[in-house]
Amino acid sequence: MTIYPSRLIEEAVTEISRLPGIGKKSALRLVLHLLKREPEVVRTLANAIIEVREKTSYCKTCGNIADSDECAICTSHKRDKGIICIVEDSRDVLAIENTGQYNGVYHVLGGVISPIDGIGPDELSIQPLIDRLNKNPREIKEIILALSPTMEGDTTAFYVSKKIKSFSLKISSISRGIPIGGELEYTDEITLGRSILSRISYQTGD
Amino acid sequence: MTIYPSRLIEEAVTEISRLPGIGKKSALRLVLHLLKREPEVVRTLANAIIEVREKTSYCKTCGNIADSDECAICTSHKRDKGIICIVEDSRDVLAIENTGQYNGVYHVLGGVISPIDGIGPDELSIQPLIDRLNKNPREIKEIILALSPTMEGDTTAFYVSKKIKSFSLKISSISRGIPIGGELEYTDEITLGRSILSRISYQTGD
Numbered sequence: 242m243t244i245y246p247s248r249l250i251e252e253a254v255t256e257i258s259r260l261p262g263i264g265k266k267s268a269l270r271l272v273l274h275l276l277k278r279e280p281e282v283v284r285t286l287a288n289a290i291i292e293v294r295e296k297t298s299y300c301k302t303c304g305n306i307a308d309s310d311e312c313a314i315c316t317s318h319k320r321d322k323g324i325i326c327i328v329e330d331s332r333d334v335l336a337i338e339n340t341g342q343y344n345g346v347y348h349v350l351g352g353v354i355s356p357i358d359g360i361g362p363d364e365l366s367i368q369p370l371i372d373r374l375n376k377n378p379r380e381i382k383e384i385i386l387a388l389s390p391t392m393e394g395d396t397t398a399f400y401v402s403k404k405i406k407s408f409s410l411k412i413s414s415i416s417r418g419i420p421i422g423g424e425l426e427y428t429d430e431i432t433l434g435r436s437i438l439s440r441i442s443y444q445t446g447d
Numbered sequence: 448m449t450i451y452p453s454r455l456i457e458e459a460v461t462e463i464s465r466l467p468g469i470g471k472k473s474a475l476r477l478v479l480h481l482l483k484r485e486p487e488v489v490r491t492l493a494n495a496i497i498e499v500r501e502k503t504s505y506c507k508t509c510g511n512i513a514d515s516d517e518c519a520i521c522t523s524h525k526r527d528k529g530i531i532c533i534v535e536d537s538r539d540v541l542a543i544e545n546t547g548q549y550n551g552v553y554h555v556l557g558g559v560i561s562p563i564d565g566i567g568p569d570e571l572s573i574q575p576l577i578d579r580l581n582k583n584p585r586e587i588k589e590i591i592l593a594l595s596p597t598m599e600g601d602t603t604a605f606y607v608s609k610k611i612k613s614f615s616l617k618i619s620s621i622s623r624g625i626p627i628g629g630e631l632e633y634t635d636e637i638t639l640g641r642s643i644l645s646r647i648s649y650q651t652g653d
Binding site: 244245246247248249250252253255256257259260261262267269270271272273274275276278280282283284285286287288289290291292293294295296297305306307308312313330331332334335338339 | 450451452453454455456458459461462463465466467468473475476477478479480481482484486488489490491492493494495496497498499500501502503511512513514518519536537538540541544545
């Protein structure tokens with residue numbers, strides 16, 4: 242057990258080390274760093290943490306992080322409400338938004354099916370998705386499944402696609418294959434194998 | 448530039464990513480984690496950060512972190528005031544305390560001489576060390592230099608030892624060599640070379 246020079250340091254280290262990926266050593270380094278900063282800077286940090294927790298809400302339509310009742314994407318008139326991209330969490334929305342390649346809307350599941358972690362379909366926002374499709378039977382044309390190519394992601398994609406099969410929708414999935422700029426010889430065999438099976442026709446430009 | 452789903456998230460990410468070793472991506476991960484925690488937990492974290500900054504002070508004798516005017520080590524009657532261990536910062540005090548092998552007191556320099564970073568001898572707590580030696584000419588018998596075996600640490604050790612030469616003190620340095628449990632063949636040649644030059648006589652036990 243580490244001996245701390247003061248009770249306050251110990252408390253701060255304990256609280257900070259509860260954050261994911263931050264152990265006691267890193268927490269102590271952060272605390273000693275904070276001690277060297279101006280009190281004003283430290284108060285700004287602490288307030289930003291409190292504010293983000295107390296004032297952030299979730300979009301009632303898609304489940305994404307929002308400043309108010311509905312998120313900026315769902316309220317935008319520029320977005321195509323006919324395409325819904327299904328993602329695991331808000332981080333994935335951010336990642337896709339930052340590509341600048343997508344103009345539809347989202348549906349955040351809030352996780353993926355993972356029996357080991359005790360997460361079943363009922364823990365995810367799947368029923369709200371079905372309700373959303375029922376409410377807008379004409380408007381929504383396509384569902385894009387944008388889940389990670391892991392066991393859990395694939396299971397979830399399969400489950401969701403089965404649940405929404407009865408709607409007359411185009412269901413697609415983001416493509417998997419060799420990352421752009423990746424070297425063929427260093428690609429793992431599963432990815433490489435799949436990329437051959439799911440080969441796409443070459444565009445010769447004529 | 449990343450597009451954030453809300454202004455509050457962006458502010459929290461900006462503040463958190465000012466911490467050393469935490470980039471924008473990690474900061475976002477931490478913010479999204481905080482959003483899932485109870486508001487009470489987040490408030491406890493924020494308060495611990497504010498408290499540690501506003502209420503922590505430094506020991507007037509040794510410069511170590513303290514809850515009050517003087518640190519727990521300097522005020523303890525169990526510690527040998529005759530030996531002062533010179534360290535770079537409070538983290539080193541912690542590291543040495545955690546070995547359980549040292550019973551003297553400390554003097555925290557607050558850094559090491561590093562011209563590249565604009566840190567000269569005047570930026571360090573060297574004059575207070577000399578004042579401390581002048582105030583207790585009989586009591587203090589030994590000075591242990593416990594600085595990192597780097598260019599900056601060695602320079603600082605050399606500078607401090609020259610400054611305190613006039614006092615009749617035993618001056619020592621923590622030993623350098625192959626770490627306990629380390630493999631000889633994987634030790635860098637400088638360390639290995641030094642460990643041969645500064646070899647110590649073998650204790651046969653008779």
